[in-house]
Amino acid sequence: MTNLFVIFLSAVIVNNYVLVNFLGICPFVGVSKKIGPALSMGMATTFVMTLTSAVSWLINKYILEGLNLQFLQTVSFILVIASLVQLVEMFVKKISKPLYDALGIFLPLITTNCAILGVALFLVMKEYNFIESIVFGFSAGVGFTLAIVVMAGIREELELADVPEYFKGAPITMIVAGCLALAFMGFSGLI
Amino acid sequence: MNYTSLLYAVLSMGGMGLFFSILITLANKKLHVEEDPRIELVGDLLPGANCGSCGSAGCANFAENLVGGKSQLNDCPVCGAEAAATIAKILGVEVESGVRQVAIVMCQGGTGAVKKKADYDGIKTCIGATFVSGGERACAYGCIGLGDCVTVCPFDAIHMNAKGIPVVDRVKCTGCGNCVSACPRNVIELHPISHHVFVLCRNEDSGKNSRAVCSAACIGCKICEKAVDGVGFTVENNLAIVDHSKYTKELVLPTEKCPTKCIVIVGEADEV
Numbered sequence: 001m002t003n004l005f006v007i008f009l010s011a012v013i014v015n016n017y018v019l020v021n022f023l024g025i026c027p028f029v030g031v032s033k034k035i036g037p038a039l040s041m042g043m044a045t046t047f048v049m050t051l052t053s054a055v056s057w058l059i060n061k062y063i064l065e066g067l068n069l070q071f072l073q074t075v076s077f078i079l080v081i082a083s084l085v086q087l088v089e090m091f092v093k094k095i096s097k098p099l100y101d102a103l104g105i106f107l108p109l110i111t112t113n114c115a116i117l118g119v120a121l122f123l124v125m126k127e128y129n130f131i132e133s134i135v136f137g138f139s140a141g142v143g144f145t146l147a148i149v150v151m152a153g154i155r156e157e158l159e160l161a162d163v164p165e166y167f168k169g170a171p172i173t174m175i176v177a178g179c180l181a182l183a184f185m186g187f188s189g190l191i
Numbered sequence: 192m193n194y195t196s197l198l199y200a201v202l203s204m205g206g207m208g209l210f211f212s213i214l215i216t217l218a219n220k221k222l223h224v225e226e227d228p229r230i231e232l233v234g235d236l237l238p239g240a241n242c243g244s245c246g247s248a249g250c251a252n253f254a255e256n257l258v259g260g261k262s263q264l265n266d267c268p269v270c271g272a273e274a275a276a277t278i279a280k281i282l283g284v285e286v287e288s289g290v291r292q293v294a295i296v297m298c299q300g301g302t303g304a305v306k307k308k309a310d311y312d313g314i315k316t317c318i319g320a321t322f323v324s325g326g327e328r329a330c331a332y333g334c335i336g337l338g339d340c341v342t343v344c345p346f347d348a349i350h351m352n353a354k355g356i357p358v359v360d361r362v363k364c365t366g367c368g369n370c371v372s373a374c375p376r377n378v379i380e381l382h383p384i385s386h387h388v389f390v391l392c393r394n395e396d397s398g399k400n401s402r403a404v405c406s407a408a409c410i411g412c413k414i415c416e417k418a419v420d421g422v423g424f425t426v427e428n429n430l431a432i433v434d435h436s437k438y439t440k441e442l443v444l445p446t447e448k449c450p451t452k453c454i455v456i457v458g459e460a461d462e463v
Contacts, residue, residue, distance in 0.1 A: 059207070067199040076207055083211035090215075090222040097224075165322070 004135045007128075010191045011139035017115045018147040019177075019184040024115030027106045028148050029173055037102040038152035039145065044092065044103070046141025048084050048110055049119050053137025055080050056120040057130055077120040078111075085111045115144055151180060229258050229281055236278050238269045240345035242367040257282060268292060269346075269365040290383045292366030294349070294359045298334040298378045299391045299453060301354025304407040305330050316342075321375040329404040332393040334378050340370035361458050384458070386435045388423075388444060392453045395428040402451075409453045418445035424454075 017023045024045070031041040056077045064070050089107050093100045100107070110116065119140045123133045154176055163172050234254035245266040247253035256262035257278070264275055264284065268291075306329040313323050317339040320326035326335040336355040348363035349370055357370075361384065371379045378393055390409055394401040398410030411429030418424075423437040424445065431454070446454045 063203050063207075067203060068196065069200055069203060072200060072204060076204065079204075079207055079211060083215060086215050087218050090218055093224055094222040 004132065006191055007132055007136050008139040008142075011136055012143040012146060013184070014187045014190050016143045016147055016184050017118065017140050018144055019181045020188070021118070023118045024113045024144055025177075026109065027113065028144075028151060029170075029177065031103065031106050032148050032151040032155055032173075035149060035152045035156060037099070038148045040092075040099050041103055041106060042141070042145025042148050044088055044107065045110055045113065045116070045144050046138065048081065048088055049116055049141035049144070050134060050138040051084050052077070052081050052116055053119055053123055053133045053140075054130070055084070057123060057128070057133040060124050061130075073121070073124065074117070077117060081116050081120070082111045115140065147180070151177065154180075227258050230254050232281055233257055233278050236270075236274045236281075237267065238274075238365070240269065240367070242269060242345045242365075242369055244268055244367040244369070269367050290385070292381045293361050293364040293384050294366065294368070294370050294379050295382055295386075295389055295457060296334065296340075296349075296357050296359060296379050297389065297391055297393050298332075298356060299407040299455070300328065300330050300333040300405040301336070301352065301356040301407075303354060305333060305405040306403075317373075318375050330394055330401075330408070332376065332378075332395065333405065333408075334374075335376060339373045339375070340379060343369045343373040345369065382435070386433075387456050387458050388433050388435070389455055389457055390424075390431045390433055390453055391455050392430065392451075395430050397429055401429065407451055407453055410451060412450060414448050414450065415445040415454060418448050 011017070015021060018025065018028045027041055027045070032038050059076055059080065060070075060073065064072055064076065085108060088110070089100075092103065092107065119137050123136050126136075128136055155173065158172060158176065167175070231254075234251055237250040237254055239250050241249040243249065245253045245262060245268075247256050247262060247266075253262055253267060257264065264270070264279060264282075267275075270278070307327050308329040309324065309327060311320055311324070311327045313319055315337050317326070317335040317337045320335050320337055325331060326337060328335060334356055336351070338351055338357065340349050340357050341351060345367065346363050346365055348360045348365070349357050350360070352358050357379075359370075359379075366381055368381055371377075371381055376393070382389075392401075392405075392407065392409035394405065394408045396404075398412060401408035402410050409429070409431050411426050411431070413426045413431075415424040415431050416426050423434050425432050425434065433454075444454065444456065446452070446456065
């Protein structure tokens, strides 16, 4: 149990995927203008990450390792991720069209979100068991959600701030992201 | 390399592919979203330039809003009468046609007319020049000449002439107003297509000062106002203003009398 808690804390805060490992930056900047869509994006990513880690662990253990085909890891994980994203996309379109429009291109782009492939590859590398893998995938997703929602909160406030003309848009976003990463660096070495 | 591992690789990847494609096909059936088929029909008839002057986020969104009854057909200034009529038929509503508007560039201060105050080597956009010094031309009211309006036009209806002044193609112009908002000097205006007489200058400085920067400037001399007895032309803030409601074909225009030739007839009188 302690083990699982350490994995959770590590993935959410100490080794936060976005702010410490620099994975999955594109939705982090692209969908972090408002808290609502950011939270939905985070939840969609968490869902995909959790399922991906479960399915890819099974595939890796029983198909790839069983048949000695570890060299197919990247291809088969991408296949898993792409299929899951396709399912999530259909699901989101079904339950909420406005959310589907708000997420726009970033929803299918989860497919090539390096944070998700990162989760799948890391859990193989770290030789987690099935339960640990699922907890790892879920907490990586929570970490991503935390980062993107905090970022969106700051950017909402930034709309009202008196930003110098030349810093408006992308530059100030990058600076804010840098400051956030700096804050998260404070946790490094904790675990 | 042996053939067994090749076979296993092909089989396992193929199996996974098969499994996921079956899963997705089933999900597609289950999660299929019914869309109003009219949205696509209407969307095809819209201009598709995504200029945004209807207030919706692009043509696809406008089509959705039209079908949903959230937008009116005449919110789209671009849509031709024919397309509008077809869309109205699809939606089962009456079409209220608005007056067609076209853009007009209210400046003649191109190369040769306006004085050059400096060399400008900065970013070649009007908005960029505005941030630094206002570009090369000495007039603080007129066209900067770096063509932001040409860049934003989704209909290829505005082009730079040899003197570096944008000219609107009144046939291609749809009145979407993108150039109007792109111009940092607000030199471009939208006018109903029936307006033909314009004073092509925005310089509000005194005659002496505006003549000092540009030979095509309106100097506020009031010759036009006197020539028509105040009917149709008035001078305010050192600038002649045309009253389009007073303009009739019978009115003798003071175009020739204007010392700087800034009163201009644009377009044909029988233009639709």
